[in-house]
Amino acid sequence: MKITPTTLSLQQFFAVGNEQFLIPAYQRRYAWGQRQQRELFDDLRLLPAGDTHLLGTLLFLADTHGPGINRLELVDGQQRVTTITVLMRVLARRFEREGDPEAGQELTKLLLCKGVDRKPQPKLHLGDLDHADYIHIMEGGNSSEVENECLRGAHQNFTVWVDQLSLDELNQFFHKLMNSASIIRLDVGAAKDAYKLFETINNRGLRLKPTDIIKNFLLGHASSLPSGTLEKVKEDWRKLIVALDGLDSDDFFRQWLAGRLHRKVTKNKLVADFRAYYLRHVTEAQSMTEFISSSIKDDEDDEDAEDVAALEDSDPGDLVADKKVKLTTFAKELRQSAQLYASLLWANTESSKVNRHINNLWRIKAFQSFTWLLDMFGRKSVNETTRVRLLRTLEAFMMRRHICEKRSNELETIFATLTSIDDQNYEHTALATLREYTPDDEEFETAFATFPFVPAVVNRARYALEMFEYQAIAHKNEYYLADPEELELEHIIPKAAEKPGTKAIYGDWPSYLGEGWKAKHIKMLHRIGNMTLLADELNVVASNNPFLAKRQEYAKSNIRLTQELAEYKQFKFKTIEDRSNAFGKLAIRIWKV
Incomplete structure (x- = not known):
């Protein structure tokens, strides 16, 4: 392995006029937050005169330099280099405002490179997802239009901090x-050496995510294989990263792998489990040497001790190996799974029915179920009709478990188990498995009537009320309620019942509810019987009976559940209890597994 380490000041590092630093399209997006940006800024601001500060190691994949622009792939260090260039651009603008164009031009020159044609190009070129945002910032565009929040934050934070410096402090x-x-700049001539070094370098900044380690593992192996393999794997990885933009890629790998291993995969085991699976399922893996032995310690999960212990006892080597595939095929299938995963999580499939059920799952808080959904939707043998029926059952399953407050950790194991079902009798077997872990009618009815739909699960309450509405109107899939953002979740007895503003608008709720109202209010406020849906804010006139003031507006609603409230002569805590109990009886019919 030929490595050329060179220690350079930033002036020297940026001074080579015909070098351009490329952040490959397969790299993760710029992700430094305010903490990392502030640390870098303060490390320099507080540096004693005459002292030096090491910003770490940068790893480049570089060929022999030629006369034109030499494009160097920045394998490691993209977060720091991007941050530094944004800081330099902010400094240049401050100098220009201070009437020191020479300093501003010096910085600007370092941020550009030129080839034989002498046309200036950006010194740094980011990957597909971030480059347009980066150029927008560097060319002085409105940073509020930048989509990447971290990039936008870097520009705005540095602008504020640099503007706070006095002129003397600015020069210093x-x-x-x-x-x-x-x-410390490391130039490596061979791709396989660059990826091998990647895991051994410790940087200040964001801890390496499992996704980054998996990427390096795949590309490192691909770089040791025949010509063309690396480029194919890079392209599939680039498309994978684009597909997962806005999602947690670690979650994808964890849920994808759980579907392949048919067991729960925790974050702290993800890299090791991925490597073990890869070594057993990729044809060329038998030729791997150095990448097998490298060890990585990941972040610990907040899992129950018994769950972690159970996983530590399991051995990926006990699995029956599937038919092996070539690395290029493996990378392609991984990319396709990522694209499918994204379409599911964004509820952006080709089926409006499927999308509606997925949106319901988000409102119920059923993220763990995407392990199973990724596997189910990846099976050509399962048609859309079956998928929709199973999605409807999944809603009922998750609703019952959440309302009955069953252990969430158990869900990941349940859904991983569902990925092992054979195609034959698929629906029947899946239903049987779900029913095994579903609370019964009696438990669910009782729990539903008393469940506190607090703000953290308010979307679950909206979902429940919508289902009750569809039941009330004998819904025939002809029309649906407005988007949740357009419907108010109305607390009939209001949250702030004793505030002067509430009394001025509605009337005197404490007097209306009677002695001891406050303790009962805390207990009953978030029960489903105290809730309804309303498209517009109430326009009421206060009265001695505050419910009657609201009732006039409920009568105007097109929502059946809300209209029915207008038939009540009064609405007190006993009414909430009775209404909640009635909803509980209805719930066991709607959410049937």
Whole structure:
């Protein structure tokens, strides 16, 4: 392995006029937050005069330099280099405003590169998802239009912090940045060496995510295989990253792998389990050497001790190996799974019925179920009709378990088990498995009537009320209620019952509810019997009977559940209890597994 380490000041690092640093399209997006940005800024601002500050190691994949623009792939260090260039651009603008164009031009020149044609290009070129945002910032565009929140935050934070410096402090900071801060640059000529080194370098900044380690593992192996393999795997990885934009890629790998291993996969076991699976299922894996032995310690999960212990006792080697595939096929299938996963999580499939049920699952809080859904939707043998029926059953299953407050950790094991079902009798077997872990009618009815639909699960209450409405109108799939954002979740007895503003609008709720109302209010406020849906804010006139003031508006609603409230002569805590109990009896019919 040929490695050329060089310690450089930032002035020296950026000074080579015909070098361009490329952040590959397969890399993760810019992700530094305010904490990392502030640490870098303060490390330089507070650096004593005459002292030096090491910013860490940067790893480049570089060929022999030629006369034109030499494009160097930045394998490790993209977060720091991107942050530093944004800071340099902010400094340049401050100098220009201070009437020091020379300093501003010096910084601007370092942020550009030129080839034989002398046309300036950005010194740093980000991947597909971030480059347009980056150029927008560097060219002085409105940062509020930048989509990547972290990039936008870097520009805005540095602008605020740099503007707080006095002119003397600004000059000192500029000198420290360019001359006292240094990096260790490692230039590696072979891709396989670059990816091998990646795991051994410790950087200040964000801890490596499992996704980054998996990427390096795949690309490192691909780089040791015949020509063309690496480029194919890179392209599939690029598409995978694009597909998962806005989602947690670690969650994808964890749920995808759980579906392949048919067991729960925790974050702290993800990398090791992925490697074990890869070694057993990829044809070329038998030729791997250095990538097998490398060890990675991941973040610990907040799992129950018994769950972690159970996983530690399991051995991926006990699995029966599937038919092996070539690495390029493995990468393609992984990318396709990521694209399917994204379409499911965004409820962006080709079926409006499927999308509606997935949106319901989000409102119920059923994220764990996507392990099973990814597997189910990846099976060509399961048609849309079956999928919709199973999605409807899944809603009922998750609703019952959440309302009865069953252990959430158990869900991941249940859904991983469902991925092992054979295609033959698939629906029947899946239903049998779900029923085994479903609370019975009696438990669910009792729990539903007393369940506190607090703000953290308010969408679950909206969902429940919508289902009650569809039951009330004998819904025939002809029309649906407005989007949740357009419907108010109305507490009939209001949250702030004793505030002067509430009394001025509705009337005197405490007097209306009677002695001891406050203790009962705390207990009954978030029960389903105290809730309804309303499209517009109430327009009421206060009266001695505050419910009657509301009742006039309920009568105007097109929602059946809300209209029915207008038939009540009074609405007190006993009414909430009776209404909640009635909803409980209805719930066991609607959410039937």
